[in-house]
Amino acid sequence: MSAAVAQYVERHAPRAAAASAALLDVDGVTVRFGGIIALDGVSFTVGEGQIVGLIGPNGAGKTTAFNAISRLYRPSAGRITFDGTSLLDLPASAIAALGIGRSFQNLALFRSMSVLDNVIVGGHARGTSGFISDALRLPSARGEEATLRARAHAMLGFVGLDALAHRPITSLPFGTQKRVELARALASRPKLLLLDEPAGGLNHEEVAELGSLVRRVRDELGITVLLVEHHMSFVMGISDKVVALEFGRVIAEGTPAEVQADDKVISAYLGKAR
Amino acid sequence: MAGALLEVEGLRAAYGPSQVLHGIDFAVEEGGITALLGANGAGKTTTLRAVCGMVDRSGSIRFGGQPIEKDSTESIVGLGVAHVPEGRGTFVKLSVEENLRIGAYGRRARDGVAADMERMYQHFPKLAERRTQQAGTLSGGEQQMLAIARALMLRPRLLVLDEPSFGLGPLIVASIFEIMGAVRRDDRVSILLVEQNAALALELADRAYLIETGRVVMSGSAKDFRDNEQVRRSYLGY
Amino acid sequence: MAATSGLATIPVAASGTNWRRIGVAVAIAAALVLPWLVSDYRVFQFTLAGSYAVALLGLNLLTGYNGQISLGHGAFFAIGGYTAAILMHRLGVPYYLTILPAGAAAFIVGVLFGLPALRLENLYLALVTLSMAVATPQFLKYFDHWTGGSQGIVLRKPAAPTWLPIGNDKWLYYQMLVVLLIVFWAGSNLLAGRTGRALVALRDHPISATVMGINPVFYKTCAFGVSAMFTGIAGAMAAIATGFVAPDSFNVFLSISFLVGSVVGGIATVAGAVFGGFFIQFIPNLANDISDAAPWAIYGLFLLAFMYAMPTGIAGFIRTMAVRYAPKFRTAVGEQPTSQPGSHS
Amino acid sequence: MTQLTQQILSGVATGAIYASLALALVMIHQATESVNFAQGEMAMFSTYIAWSLVQVGTPFWIAFVLTVVISFIGGVLIERIIVRPVENAPVLSHVIVFIGLLVIFSAVAGWIFTYTVKQFPSPFPTKPLLGGAVTGHDLGVIGVTFVMLILLFLFFRFTPLGLAMRAAAQNPESARLVGIRVGWMLAIGWGLAAAVGAVAGIMVAPILFLDPHMMSGVLLYAFAAALLGGISSPGGAVLGGLIVGVLENLVGTYLIASELKLTMALALIIIVLVVKPSGLFGAHAVKRV
Amino acid sequence: QKQYGPGASDKEIKIGNINPYSGPASAYGTIGKAIGAYFDKINDEGGINGRKIKYITLDDGYSPPKAVEQARRLVEAEQVLLLFQSLGTPSNTAIQAYMNEKKVPQLFVATGATKWNDPKNFPWTMGWQPNYQTEARIYAKHILQNVKDPKIAVLFQNDDYGKDYLDGLKEGLGAQASKLIVAMKSYETSDPTVDSQVVALMNSGANVFINITTPKFASQAIRKVHDLGWKPAHYLNNVSASVSTVLKPAGLEKATGIITSSYHMDPTDPQWQSGKAYQDWLAWMKKYYSAGDVASTFNVYGYSVAQTLVQVLKQCGDNLTRENVMRQAANLKNFQVPMLLPGISITTGPDDFAPIEQMRLQKFDGNIWVLFGEVLSPEGS
Numbered sequence A: 001m002s003a004a005v006a007q008y009v010e011r012h013a014p015r016a017a018a019a020s021a022a023l024l025d026v027d028g029v030t031v032r033f034g035g036i037i038a039l040d041g042v043s044f045t046v047g048e049g050q051i052v053g054l055i056g057p058n059g060a061g062k063t064t065a066f067n068a069i070s071r072l073y074r075p076s077a078g079r080i081t082f083d084g085t086s087l088l089d090l091p092a093s094a095i096a097a098l099g100i101g102r103s104f105q106n107l108a109l110f111r112s113m114s115v116l117d118n119v120i121v122g123g124h125a126r127g128t129s130g131f132i133s134d135a136l137r138l139p140s141a142r143g144e145e146a147t148l149r150a151r152a153h154a155m156l157g158f159v160g161l162d163a164l165a166h167r168p169i170t171s172l173p174f175g176t177q178k179r180v181e182l183a184r185a186l187a188s189r190p191k192l193l194l195l196d197e198p199a200g201g202l203n204h205e206e207v208a209e210l211g212s213l214v215r216r217v218r219d220e221l222g223i224t225v226l227l228v229e230h231h232m233s234f235v236m237g238i239s240d241k242v243v244a245l246e247f248g249r250v251i252a253e254g255t256p257a258e259v260q261a262d263d264k265v266i267s268a269y270l271g272k273a274r
Numbered sequence B: 001m002a003g004a005l006l007e008v009e010g011l012r013a014a015y016g017p018s019q020v021l022h023g024i025d026f027a028v029e030e031g032g033i034t035a036l037l038g039a040n041g042a043g044k045t046t047t048l049r050a051v052c053g054m055v056d057r058s059g060s061i062r063f064g065g066q067p068i069e070k071d072s073t074e075s076i077v078g079l080g081v082a083h084v085p086e087g088r089g090t091f092v093k094l095s096v097e098e099n100l101r102i103g104a105y106g107r108r109a110r111d112g113v114a115a116d117m118e119r120m121y122q123h124f125p126k127l128a129e130r131r132t133q134q135a136g137t138l139s140g141g142e143q144q145m146l147a148i149a150r151a152l153m154l155r156p157r158l159l160v161l162d163e164p165s166f167g168l169g170p171l172i173v174a175s176i177f178e179i180m181g182a183v184r185r186d187d188r189v190s191i192l193l194v195e196q197n198a199a200l201a202l203e204l205a206d207r208a209y210l211i212e213t214g215r216v217v218m219s220g221s222a223k224d225f226r227d228n229e230q231v232r233r234s235y236l237g238y
Numbered sequence C: 001m002a003a004t005s006g007l008a009t010i011p012v013a014a015s016g017t018n019w020r021r022i023g024v025a026v027a028i029a030a031a032l033v034l035p036w037l038v039s040d041y042r043v044f045q046f047t048l049a050g051s052y053a054v055a056l057l058g059l060n061l062l063t064g065y066n067g068q069i070s071l072g073h074g075a076f077f078a079i080g081g082y083t084a085a086i087l088m089h090r091l092g093v094p095y096y097l098t099i100l101p102a103g104a105a106a107f108i109v110g111v112l113f114g115l116p117a118l119r120l121e122n123l124y125l126a127l128v129t130l131s132m133a134v135a136t137p138q139f140l141k142y143f144d145h146w147t148g149g150s151q152g153i154v155l156r157k158p159a160a161p162t163w164l165p166i167g168n169d170k171w172l173y174y175q176m177l178v179v180l181l182i183v184f185w186a187g188s189n190l191l192a193g194r195t196g197r198a199l200v201a202l203r204d205h206p207i208s209a210t211v212m213g214i215n216p217v218f219y220k221t222c223a224f225g226v227s228a229m230f231t232g233i234a235g236a237m238a239a240i241a242t243g244f245v246a247p248d249s250f251n252v253f254l255s256i257s258f259l260v261g262s263v264v265g266g267i268a269t270v271a272g273a274v275f276g277g278f279f280i281q282f283i284p285n286l287a288n289d290i291s292d293a294a295p296w297a298i299y300g301l302f303l304l305a306f307m308y309a310m311p312t313g314i315a316g317f318i319r320t321m322a323v324r325y326a327p328k329f330r331t332a333v334g335e336q337p338t339s340q341p342g343s344h345s
Numbered sequence D: 001m002t003q004l005t006q007q008i009l010s011g012v013a014t015g016a017i018y019a020s021l022a023l024a025l026v027m028i029h030q031a032t033e034s035v036n037f038a039q040g041e042m043a044m045f046s047t048y049i050a051w052s053l054v055q056v057g058t059p060f061w062i063a064f065v066l067t068v069v070i071s072f073i074g075g076v077l078i079e080r081i082i083v084r085p086v087e088n089a090p091v092l093s094h095v096i097v098f099i100g101l102l103v104i105f106s107a108v109a110g111w112i113f114t115y116t117v118k119q120f121p122s123p124f125p126t127k128p129l130l131g132g133a134v135t136g137h138d139l140g141v142i143g144v145t146f147v148m149l150i151l152l153f154l155f156f157r158f159t160p161l162g163l164a165m166r167a168a169a170q171n172p173e174s175a176r177l178v179g180i181r182v183g184w185m186l187a188i189g190w191g192l193a194a195a196v197g198a199v200a201g202i203m204v205a206p207i208l209f210l211d212p213h214m215m216s217g218v219l220l221y222a223f224a225a226a227l228l229g230g231i232s233s234p235g236g237a238v239l240g241g242l243i244v245g246v247l248e249n250l251v252g253t254y255l256i257a258s259e260l261k262l263t264m265a266l267a268l269i270i271i272v273l274v275v276k277p278s279g280l281f282g283a284h285a286v287k288r289v
Numbered sequence E: 001q002k003q004y005g006p007g008a009s010d011k012e013i014k015i016g017n018i019n020p021y022s023g024p025a026s027a028y029g030t031i032g033k034a035i036g037a038y039f040d041k042i043n044d045e046g047g048i049n050g051r052k053i054k055y056i057t058l059d060d061g062y063s064p065p066k067a068v069e070q071a072r073r074l075v076e077a078e079q080v081l082l083l084f085q086s087l088g089t090p091s092n093t094a095i096q097a098y099m100n101e102k103k104v105p106q107l108f109v110a111t112g113a114t115k116w117n118d119p120k121n122f123p124w125t126m127g128w129q130p131n132y133q134t135e136a137r138i139y140a141k142h143i144l145q146n147v148k149d150p151k152i153a154v155l156f157q158n159d160d161y162g163k164d165y166l167d168g169l170k171e172g173l174g175a176q177a178s179k180l181i182v183a184m185k186s187y188e189t190s191d192p193t194v195d196s197q198v199v200a201l202m203n204s205g206a207n208v209f210i211n212i213t214t215p216k217f218a219s220q221a222i223r224k225v226h227d228l229g230w231k232p233a234h235y236l237n238n239v240s241a242s243v244s245t246v247l248k249p250a251g252l253e254k255a256t257g258i259i260t261s262s263y264h265m266d267p268t269d270p271q272w273q274s275g276k277a278y279q280d281w282l283a284w285m286k287k288y289y290s291a292g293d294v295a296s297t298f299n300v301y302g303y304s305v306a307q308t309l310v311q312v313l314k315q316c317g318d319n320l321t322r323e324n325v326m327r328q329a330a331n332l333k334n335f336q337v338p339m340l341l342p343g344i345s346i347t348t349g350p351d352d353f354a355p356i357e358q359m360r361l362q363k364f365d366g367n368i369w370v371l372f373g374e375v376l377s378p379e380g381s
């Protein structure tokens, strides 16, 4: 672990894992696309310091829920509250500054940039320099640039990719790019991290490593995590709580064990095996 | 291994100046299923792309006894090779139905397209609901189903699958492995499979190869693999 | 994780900043001695080329870095030129005080234009900006009270102070060089910093950029404004150097030349703007020298030839060569390490 | 007849001109996902070919068919020889190649055929109708435009080639993976666009008169028409053309500053596009993550 | 004894020219080429007073900044004796101050604007053709004398050329101008057609139509006027007075009755084609400019203006200084140019920098332009 990471970790001392206050409150959210109802009155909460798994069959609305939280979609009904702030009044670009970071199901990296620059952009919300201070290279802009850069290196180190910092992003294999996305999301120092299928394309061993990485995100960086994943052993292994969706509705909610045993979840999603 | 449908020897491939495959040998038997395993970045995707002529390559690739290492992607597809690519390759602005229709573009037998399309909708009812939807708006998993269905529409002799279970829920994963088994059994389609769900892959496959940094480091029957200590630890988890 | 160690084998220089610095220093030194090596007429040509380079930097910022295509930057060039001309001619403002107002006027119009442009992409934006280019001469003619209509405005050319032992052309050249250096300094700072990354991020993946907290409305509109401002400054420079503005100076072909210059020079690079400026200044003359029967056909052939030989422009070509033959220089030659807007995946 | 009807009718007649070139733009866009700025000059050049054929005594319709065929082949060759080498270059580099083509065609036409305005024969009766607001030829142009529209619509909607062409344009790599010869699709797309452009040129030349600049003004209007209608929709392009033609006339006649009529007409189109960014009939391609 | 300015020597005389060989105005480029072809002929015949003409013609794409650059190249790098026939009002305006400051002749510029006849302020600049305003005044006068209760509609190109005509027209009509002109419509060169403008003008109820358009638009307007069944007194500007390239495309029957004024022969008008002037011109075209179009009046223009310059240089004798060139250019006395209309000649003087000032009215009879009335000059009109 690089010095920067260590320093950062220190500043964010681990918090209690089972804090009670809801950091994110999704309440009765409905999202429609023409005739398709992708989310139909979905409600759930994510408590501060928790790792929450969001599962459900393909097309159940998991990514849509993320997109609603990111304000990329406008719900036709419902409320989303984060840390006491109603998100629906804000534009999408204001969400990151509140402390919500996310990765994407299908890669959404900046193709022309290096790995490092991608991660630096992730920290955009934590910067303030503007057109004028950047153009004139005012000391404030230079200082900020150094901070962002250091943090990006730290986050690359955290996910184990610092050696690749200067590689063009497109030359990395899929699984590695997913990890860059994770580093990028972390670069904004979020309170809540939304991960959409982070384990895609990883083999068993790599999934296990990812699991401990996500735990460290929570434990060392103190970040609450909401994650979508079809890799059941992964989700069930690290989540404090699991929410299951089907056809845009919540069909089960509870501890991993409870949800795994739920009949509706089994018949809609898990199948008899497992 | 004479008479294999696909025979690959000394396959090398590069992206610009960086060499990724350093001489890979493997084969897929007629009607057989071959699985490629390997860590993230090992070169599995590159291997499949090289077989289909989507990346600069050298070495020998024979399909049905005929050399194809110089052929273009289109010609290789024309020989009956369907490829489900990493990242799905959805035609995002076309409808679901058009995506399926285009899947049959390269196939020899023009008849039965409509019937095959119906069969795909039976395999993946979710797609049937979405027939006229712009394919780019499908969920990730739905697009994965579409990619598999599109490849099957070619009625291929060889099906090349790059992580077909990617992003799919457990039930659907089970069903696509069933479908794979069925097309192999009923239509004698051979399959070349890259799959991170190694347990399922090795259940289905006859042969397997383990790739590490662009080289084959182990090959054998699926059973050999299941019994191998290292494979168990890294890929199977028991 | 195990696999990554294998990935790091390609050598990547930590920084090529020194090479870059040396290159810039050499270029500036060359620019300083240049007027003493060539005739005044050439000096004048280089002054114009410099103004085009500034205009192209503006266009590059918008189209190259931010991915908003403009086929109408001649309009901002015109706004700059006319602002300078009107201030000098009608209000008697000294020429050197007109550059900033010209930039400001273009900035305001650019921002106003950037707002509707927000909703439009690619072809649609191309149409709208092309319309702007087509409408510019008509506008200039319509408001003839200020612009002098189709007759244009004739300006007095600035003369060198009597105590300076240099001719008017050199004098103007050096002043324009100062403006150019300031604009390029500010522009490359801007593009290398947080703002520049935000612009590129919006180009590469607007949705993802928005999620990272980059406000598309603010950045895209400001990009339009700043881009227009640079081009407006360039317009003022060119108007002062030419000593004349007229609607015909700002026809559609000027806007098209700007796009040509920025792509041929190397889109999304700072150095490309300089190469592009030279291209649009000198290549038409060269075409004319090769054939005065059909210079346009020759010019067209030049365009094709350049795009075949250097599909990513002159700056892109230099970078590719440097990376191929000396990987250490990878980061020395350009700002963005890899591909360009809209390149096929 | 009132001036209003006259202006509308004559707007429809000019609108048909825009529509016919707009169809060529739709064609090339469907086939390549970009717009060839040289389309107008290529159509102009095709028209000179037809003119030369007619000059040497070829009957009109034979010259017509020959020109369309020659243009198709020419389009294919241009794609294969000139565009192919930059196939993998960034989109803006393509735009530069298009601009190169534009200036080359324009200069070469001037060089070979001079800039003197030439008369081009009409296959239709040129009698003025409806009080001179339109001529028989105008009606012929409208008719031919609609025939082209129907052909293009059927081509893209119902033929495997049409679908393959769109697929190849959108995602060449995936298209190869389903066995589409992407290179040929692009070439055929260029060929068809050139052929449609040739028809447009031959139809409008009797109205605009033939000279090397014949299409340079039309291209902007055709571009506006195609985008207003929705660049992916042939029907939209035709309707867009008619709207642009009529709108321009009404703006020019009834707005005080007629010098700004083009500006005004374009401003209105921009407003429509800002409200409806994919045009009146264009399918909005949703992007999601 | 011999005196030489820059660009002149015992062997040669260097002459510079700027023309739009590229860009939107490239149609005019043929003038520059015709001039070169005429100098080729002169050189073949031994040159002027034993000196060959070295003709350097550069492209400005009709862009004023480019014109400035090219003018500086010709003056400073090529060291030409004089700049001849640079084309376009904007381009010439852009270089006028420079030429006068450098004291280099800017001779016989190819534009019909009025401002070139200003020897007091610009002693180094001289026009050639009759200016647009003069021509417009001729029409105004004719209208006032011949049309009862005139209601005038004007179609004009929206640039300096169109505006100059408008100004001349208003001046010629005098105080009642704004009452007499009932409608004005402009077009842009980028407009595909002028049909809509013509419809609007007809609906103004005018009985006089003044057609200030370039050839293509003139043809369109003539055809549309006829098709609409509108029968105004139709005045067509000289720019578009070509029988074969304007009237024929529109339809000769549709053009019958149109009035224009002219100063040079129309090479496509049958009445001139048997004359010696035309035959000489044609022989020259065939021999020296075979790529040129024998139907184009621009080639008549280039030929005639080149003849004028040759006359000036002949008059210079062995004193080829820039001052003497201007002196001789301002010293043309009744110089006869073959392709000008009968009765029209060139005269200049120290206060008269307008070489051709006379024009003649003519009316189209369905076949040829029929001259009528006497030779008109600005003082007379």
Ligand SMILES: Nc1ncnc2c1ncn2[C@@H]1O[C@H](COP(=O)(O)OP(=O)(O)OP(=O)(O)O)[C@@H](O)[C@H]1O
Residues within 6 Å of the ligand: A033, A036, A037, A038, A056, A057, A058, A059, A060, A061, A062, A063, A064, A065, A105, B130, B133, B137, B138, B139, B140, B141, B142, B167, D286, D288
């Ligand atoms: N923009 C859109 N337009 C139309 N339908 C949409 C759009 N976005 C999502 N949908 C539909 O909404 C449903 C929910 O999609 P979503 O992406 O949320 O699924 P998901 O739960 O993330 O599935 P997966 O596990 O496959 O990623 C899908 O059926 C999808 O087709």
Ligand SMILES: Nc1ncnc2c1ncn2[C@@H]1O[C@H](COP(=O)(O)OP(=O)(O)OP(=O)(O)O)[C@@H](O)[C@H]1O
Residues within 6 Å of the ligand: A170, A171, A172, A173, A174, A175, A176, A201, A202, B015, B018, B020, B038, B039, B040, B041, B042, B043, B044, B045, B046, B047, B086, C007
């Ligand atoms: N476009 C590219 N340019 C340069 N290098 C590349 C490119 N694509 C892949 N590589 C390199 O090739 C190697 C193999 O990548 P490949 O995608 O084949 O791996 P993979 O085994 O499929 O991994 P994953 O499981 O992540 O999909 C990696 O080291 C990667 O960095």
Ligand SMILES: [Mg+2]
Residues within 6 Å of the ligand: A062, A063, A064, A105, B139, B140, B141
């Ligand atoms: Mg999803």
Ligand SMILES: [Mg+2]
Residues within 6 Å of the ligand: A173, A174, B044, B045, B046, B086
């Ligand atoms: Mg892969």
